[in-house]
Amino acid sequence: MNAYSAEGLGSGGVSVWTLNPGELVFELDRPMSVVRVLRLPPTGTETAHRVIIDLDTVSDARFASMAKRDVRRFAKAEADAGKAAEKAALQLAGASTSTRKVPLRGTKGHVVVIDAGHGGKDPGALAVNGGKEKDITLKAALDLRDLLEADGRYTVRLVRDTDVYVDHEDRVTRARNWNAELFISLHADAAGNSTVAGASVYTISARGEGRIDREASRNNWVIPIEDGTPQRLTGILSDLVKRETKTRSGEFAELLLPELEKAGPVLRNTHRSAGFYVLLAPDVPAVLLELGFLTNAEDARRLQSDRGREAAVQAVKRAIDSYFDRQDVRLASQ
Structure with missing residues (x-):
């Protein structure tokens, strides 16, 4: 996904959608789950890839169960990705990722x-x-x-x-x-x-x-x-x-x-x-x-x-x- 951001109103259960770099967020007005995701390559004169996401209404209990599972999966994936990225960056670049600032001349502490x-x-x-x-x-x-x-x-x-x-x-x-x-x-x-x-x-x-x-x-x-x-x-x-x-x-x-x-x-x-x-x-x-x-x-x-x-x-x-x-x-x- 490129560094593109957008947002708008949805329909059919999606009240608002937001696209950020690397992330697509749906705000739902009822419990729903993803039943199918299709990734389509560019065709004809189109240069962009397309993603089709099918959502279907589920029960409150089913939604809660799936959300709990997905939160655990997402947390693990995010942690693993962060560790891998940090290891690669420090090994190859030898750079510090500290947010500590270098004080301006004349400042103390x-x-x-x-x-x-x-x-x-x-x-x-x-x-x-x-x-x-x-x-x-x-x-x-x-x-x-x-x-x-x-x-x-x-x-x-x-x-x-x-x-x-x-x-x-x-x-x-x-x-x-x-x-x-x-x-x-x-x-x-x-x-x-x-x-x-x-x-x-x-x-x-x-x-x-x-x-x-x-x-x-x-x-x-x-x-x-x-x-x-x-x-x-x-x-x-x-x-x-x-x-x-x-x-x-x-x-x-x-x-x-x-x-x-x-x-x-x-x-x-x-x-x-x-x-x-x-x-x-x-x-x-x-x-x-x-x-x-x-x-x-x-x-x-x-x-x-x-x-x-x-x-x-x-x-x-x-x-x-x-x-x-x-x-x-x-x-x-x-």
Whole structure:
């Protein structure tokens, strides 16, 4: 399959279909299974291959049984393919797939980029007791910057330090240009139900991953590969970097969750996935942190108080420390 992406509405049980490089996804409106797949070569003046996939409706029980089996098969195939690709790449190219960045001249320690969500013309969510998301995220970003810089272990960059709007692609581009080792986008959520409260953390979703290559090409987010690496291996190495970036993002999210619980309420399903644009960097571990719900009176008061914000940013700081402690141990063992 070539590097082509498309999506559209389906019919006959398929509500939406999405084509990404190496992947075809169907969203179904009822349980269905694949009964036949035909691969047809080009004919006549056609240059493209064709694939015909026949689906048939099955019972809920049959679907659940087949899905459970296929999940196991897919996980094993993906793991085997990843191990084989990594072994071949390291043997033939001798290249490192680490997402650790080379610090810019004049920087010290680990580079952390903090993105205060919204800003300028975009106020974000509105708090029930007054106030705007853009102001809350900026104050939290400034507090977190001061806390990290006082440590002396980090170089901190802010996507914005005033009330200005920054395009989403520029937020990611700046993080990459600053050689970020970790990118944290701060937000505050809103819900139709005023009783919903608590923090949550997002990392890239499967659907979001399908956008990474497209946006990387559009914005020239080139993954640096060691000079002299054979051309046939650059794709493998790039995939390994993206896989490691996703792993590191998830690792930081899992370190952050227990710290957030110490600072205030969290959602029941706290670690979530989404295709948010700020999570699309192919080589910068990134999370989007929703500090709470501005549509909830308690959360709104907490996030607009110095004490509440301090507890939140202290939690983030502890998670950052744990994350880089682990990275330093890994680096020392290489």
